[in-house]
């Protein structure tokens with residue numbers, strides 16, 4: 224090789240090395256400069272759009288607060304939730320960080336979250352008058368949990384408004400599975416309910432009914448009730464149900480004491496096999512266990528539904544056990560809203576259906592016969608040093624509540640934690 228060629232090669236290698244070093248430096252420095260700077264309200268609203276941005280985040284927060292009130296990720300772990308959400312939302316994100324479920328306490332007011340985490344899409348939308356108009360309308364239309372759960376990406380025309388909605392759902396409410404209708408990663412369509420056919424038999428049904436009859440002798444354990452919302456524009460009455468509260472004895476009474484661990488084990492399995500990560504098996508306890516009696520005689524004539532659309536507030540998972548044979552009643556279908564669609568459960572007699580308690584559900588009007596079911600709602604007990612400090616799910620403390628200080632809710636921390644999504 225000629226000296227000039229050696230020189231040429233040396234120059235080429237030096238240039239390559241220099242380029243690599245430069246590129247490395249460039250990448251490092253650019254990763255610094257593009258690190259998401261924390262946006263403040265002033266950054267987002269530093270112009271004439273300020274009013275809109277502030278107003279729309281306020282409106283979004285208040286309508287979403289209505290729709291999501293009491294749902295499990297909206298949670299203040301300093302003062303156990305007692306329906307005191309008036310000042311906004313506290314956010315709790317629960318996502319896996321490594322093997323096993325790990326919780327990440329992420330708290331703050333929702334409007335802070337909106338600005339801090341969704342400042343960029345908020346600003347992008349604010350710059351486009353058509354987006355401002357659409358976002359204001361989208362948010363204004365979210366009046367109930369049904370509206371939120373049926374929100375579809377196709378229903379939002381402007382890409383900037385779609386991005387904003389998607390950001391709020393995934394980064395502030397941390398609900399990837401409700402992020403404008405998109406199924407959660409790894410969750411097959413239909414994965415909103417885990418089914419266990421023949422979870423119980425006729426003897427178990429008899430045992431449950433005997434227990435309920437005994438408990439129901441005291442009328443303070445029995446309640447006729449109806450709740451939930453009707454689809455927009457409908458105002459028909461709700462048929463309702465008669466609930467007998469069994470939880471005081473279900474786990475210990477000789478009639479059902481052996482049945483309970485079997486059902487609980489199925490709930491734990493449902494969570495594991497569905498990848499929901501709502502359950503911390505070691506501390507899972509029943510919050511309420513109810514025999515539900517829907518009887519056509521007790522239904523209002525022309526009832527639209529027996530139970531309106533609702534979520535089982537503050538519970539982690541709900542298990543629904545159908546005691547009756549569907550051949551012996553008409554109507555009374557259990558529906559879920561998942562991924563923007565309504566699904567009929569078509570439960571069979573003796574089947575256990577398990578779903579996350581925040582999944583909106585409703586029960587169709589019963590038109591003939593009697594439908595008996597048991598609902599078991601679960602949450603997590605607080606064990607000091609474990610409980611709220613450790614398990615995979617936010618929960619109300621049961622039996623071990625800290626005394627409340629000052630009677631009010633504590634101020635949210637100054638900054639939000641990192642949303643693990």
Ligand SMILES: O=C(O)CCC(=O)C(=O)O
Nearest residue numbers: 515543557584586596598
């Ligand atoms: O009866 C059912 O299938 C569901 C009842 C229910 O959702 C409830 O009582 O909260």
Ligand SMILES: [Fe+2]
Nearest residue numbers: 533534535584
């Ligand atoms: Fe329910």
